[in-house]
Amino acid sequence: MAIMTTSLTRSLIVAAALSVASHAQAADPIGQIKTATGAVTIERSGQAKPAAIGDRVYETDTIVTADGTVGITFADNSMMALGPQSRLSLDQFAFNPTTHDGRFNASLAKGTLTVKSGQIVKQTPEAMRIKTPAALLGVRGTEFAVRADDAAPATTP
Amino acid sequence: MTRRALLPLLAATALSACCSVPRNDLIVVLPGADGHVGAISVEAAGTKMVLDKAFAGAKPGAGGMAPVEVSESEVNQVFGEALAARPVPPKSYTLYFLTGGTDLSPDSQATMDAMLADMAARKAAEVLITGHTDTVGAGADNDRLSLARAKAVAATLSETFAAKGVKSDAITTAGRGERALLVETPDQTAEPKNRRVEITVR
Incomplete structure (x- = not known):
């Protein structure tokens, strides 16, 4: 009986934590644009809008550059920058500022990306993952660069 | 494997290489401004490798993944604009x-x-x-x-x-x-x- 109660309590706590987490993800910005040159667009909820320095970015946003470049600093101090003709989706971002537990998943469909990982990876190696049409990266730290080619058909592992 | 059996295999490999569009993907580890070098694992085409040296790279493609040593000048050539767009670190x-x-x-x-x-x-x-x-x-x-x-x-x-x-x-x-x-x-x-x-x- 004691075991059942504990298990039920734990389920309730997990459910409550999940509901808080999903609410926070829907509402809170996860990062901010710090550099931008040329044409940069944020695709959000099916709509594309031009992006500028100071704009906040949110989970599930897709950042697109044409002739321009963009640099973003995220809530866990991780940083990403895109070269021209690039397309990056911020698939999943969760970060607990007290414990530094979190997860950061992004996809580079095409173009060039430089990354410096932050507190999420420092706390949990490989909690940041970058997907390209050809490869899946697990980030243990700290700085790296990725080019994704969209000329060939996708062969996601 | 005999020489006789190897020949058709080589032919098949050459055929698949000739007819798939070559990808231009590149992944490379960069040294930090403080000299710190991290590590990333890369999974592609059924293979997995860990890159943990400055300028250690990988070129994933449809046929597999090759480790490559990337020069600093190649990094600047390919990633120069993305590097210039990096925010000032916190x-x-x-x-x-x-x-x-x-x-x-x-x-x-x-x-x-x-x-x-x-x-x-x-x-x-x-x-x-x-x-x-x-x-x-x-x-x-x-x-x-x-x-x-x-x-x-x-x-x-x-x-x-x-x-x-x-x-x-x-x-x-x-x-x-x-x-x-x-x-x-x-x-x-x-x-x-x-x-x-x-x-x-x-």
Whole structure:
């Protein structure tokens, strides 16, 4: 009986934590644009809008550059920058500022990306993952660069 | 395997190489400004490798993945524009307060001035105020105490930040409790250096 109660309590706590987490993800910005040159667009909820320095970015946003470049600093101090003709989706971002537990998943469909990982990876190696049409990266730290080619058909592992 | 059996296999390999469009993917580890080199694991085309040296790279493609040594000039050529677009890295400043109040210790006034100058030099500056405690008391209580300390500092500095053009929605607070000790101590140890507030400008 004691075991059942504990298990039920734990389920309730997990459910409550999940509901808080999903609410926070829907509402809170996860990062901010710090550099931008040329044409940069944020695709959000099916709509594309031009992006500028100071704009906040949110989970599930897709950042697109044409002739321009963009640099973003995220809530866990991780940083990403895109070269021209690039397309990056911020698939999943969760970060607990007290414990530094979190997860950061992004996809580079095409173009060039430089990354410096932050507190999420420092706390949990490989909690940041970058997907390209050809490869899946697990980030243990700290700085790296990725080019994704969209000329060939996708062969996601 | 006999020579006879090998020939058709080679022919098949050549055929598949000839007819798939070559990809131009590249992944490369970069050394940090402080010389630190990290590591990333790369999974592609059924193979997995770990890159853990400066300028160690991988070229994934439909037929597999090859490790490559990338030169610094190639990195600059391929990633030059993305490298130039990198934000200024976040920088942290640690402030100490006179006991029992919100007045800065004399040493911290200079730190405060440097922090404000850094803030003014950045575009779209954000401020993260993080409180820390020593190991006296329970962990959960220290979480609350460190957050309260961060919020008190945020309140104290709100006018200063506003005067520098930093809007209130660009200021966030966090409490790390006793998770990030500046000076390592056993549990239940009073240590003034651990009772601090860190201000990160980014």
